[in-house]
Amino acid sequence: MTREEARARLDALWKRGIEFLGCRVAIMGGAMSWVSERHLVAAISNAGGFGVIACGSMTPALLDAEIAGTRALTGRPFGVNLITMHPELDALIDVCLDHRVGHIVLAGGIPPGPAIRRIKDGGAKVVCFAPALALARKLVRSGADALVIEGAEAGGHIGPVSLTVLAQEILPHLRDVPVFVAGGLGRGEAILAYLEMGAAGCQLGTRFVCATESIAHPRFKQAFIRAAARDAVPTVQLDPAFPVIPVRALVNEGTKRFVAHQEAVIRRFRAGEISRDEAQLDIEHFWAGALRRAVIEGDVEHGSLMAGQSVGMVTREQPTAEIIAELVDQAVAALMARAAPAALSAAAE
Known part of the structure; x- marks a missing residue:
């Protein structure tokens, strides 16, 4: 052929x-x-x-x-x-x-x-x-x-x-x-x-x-160039009572902070400090603006590095x-x- x-x-x-x-x-x-x-x-x-x-x-x-x-x-x-x-x-x-x-x-x-x-x-x-x-x-x-x-x-x-x-x-x-x-x-x-x-x-x-x-941003692109397929993972959900919409992204400091944030919010809910709805909203708002911070501003440590495994x-x-x-x-x-x-x-x- x-x-x-x-x-x-x-x-x-x-x-x-x-x-x-x-x-x-x-x-x-x-x-x-x-x-x-x-x-x-x-x-x-x-x-x-x-x-x-x-x-x-x-x-x-x-x-x-x-x-x-x-x-x-x-x-x-x-x-x-x-x-x-x-x-x-x-x-x-x-x-x-x-x-x-x-x-x-x-x-x-x-x-x-x-x-x-x-x-x-x-x-x-x-x-x-x-x-x-x-x-x-x-x-x-x-x-x-x-x-x-x-x-x-x-x-x-x-x-x-x-x-x-x-x-x-x-x-x-x-x-x-x-x-x-x-x-x-x-x-x-x-x-x-x-x-x-x-x-x-x-x-x-x-x-x-x-x-x-x-x-x-150049730093966003460099994060992709350096990454391996295994670095692009879905967001972690700690408690099924507080669902997290799965998002695949490169692991960074923001990813680790999200897990700690969930723990803190769930702890406050169980202590009676906030309602279930307030807790869910707090968790969902964690990543607000995070993609723009990474893509446009170049904050690759705390922003969201959404990427597929083909990265x-x-x-x-x-x-x-x-x-x-x-x-x-x-x-x-x-x-x-x-x-x-x-x-x-x-x-x-």
């Missing part, structure tokens, strides 16, 4: 994803708060992938400016990730529709039916996260145009199941809409394997944190286009290497 034949085979494997996203390679950028802003999003789209703005807690006015800023940097398609629990979700959807954003990703919970209908009525595609096959089918019935299945290997807020298991559970049984895989992906060979299982494309976040175009494959700062080309080259090389023994066997016969 020649390189051209291998590339054609790869293009055929993720053709559905390419056609859905309207890009050259079916690689979506993961929406990372403070990182996935106009510069990185535009760079991913300009390199042939599909950048996605992380709206996070932005107001409608801020999102409006961010979409306009991204449009000024790229003429290629990109999407916007909205958090379903945002109090101004409808207004944020309207901002996206006013800008004719073609794809809106709904994250952070089960998307409300009215929100899905609002997006579709406005002419945009809806992408949802599916943590299990039953919910995946329900989301499709509700109108989702595509799904992302994200494994626990991912950075930030995570579910309990690995991508390896989710892919086996969902990909063979759901063909109605394109399904993109995410979580722990760092090389093209792995992307290829999931495409051959039926995925339409993939989503990567951690690999793009150290892109040259990423505005992440061990981040070894240097690279232009976004180089990262995407590297992933494609690895997938193409894997296809060529697989075909070589078959060609030799055929020649021997």
Whole structure:
């Protein structure tokens, strides 16, 4: 198999994803708060992938400016990730529709039916996260145009199941809409394997944190470059009576302080000094602003270093286009290497 034949085979494997996203390679950028802003999003789209703005807690006015800023940097398609629990979700959807954003990703919970209908009525595609096959089918019935299945290997807020298991559970049984895989992906060979299982494309976040175009603080990037896969771990929950939403991040002083903070708050609750609700709120507020402190201000000791386990494959700062080309080259090389023994066997016969 020649390189051209291998590339054609790869293009055929993720053709559905390419056609859905309207890009050259079916690689979506993961929406990372403070990182996935106009510069990185535009760079991913300009390199042939599909950048996605992380709206996070932005107001409608801020999102409006961010979409306009991204449009000024790229003429290629990109999407916007909205958090379903945002109090101004409808207004944020309207901002996206006013800008004719073609794809809106709904994250952070089960998307409300009215929100899905609002997006579709406005002419945009809806992408949802599916943590299990039953919910995946329900989301499709509700109108989702595509799904992302994200494994626990991912950075930030995570579910309990690995991508390896989710892919086996969902990909063979759901063909109605394109399904993109995410979580722990760092090389093209792995992307290829999931495409051959039926995925339409993939989503990567951690690999793009150290892109040259990423505005992440140099100290934040260095933390990623130095880290190994085992350094990215979920937050610890000390007492099931006070649930902690699992977030995968690099261990630092802030992580250790969070454990001590939980102990102190739970001790105060048991002593009758504060109510259960006050204790829960105190625990949840510990990380408020911590991601911005790390990404923007460079406080890598006390801020939140959200990272997926693929962080061990981040070894240097690279232009976004180089990262995407590297992933494609690895997938193409894997296809060529697989075909070589078959060609030799055929020649021997």
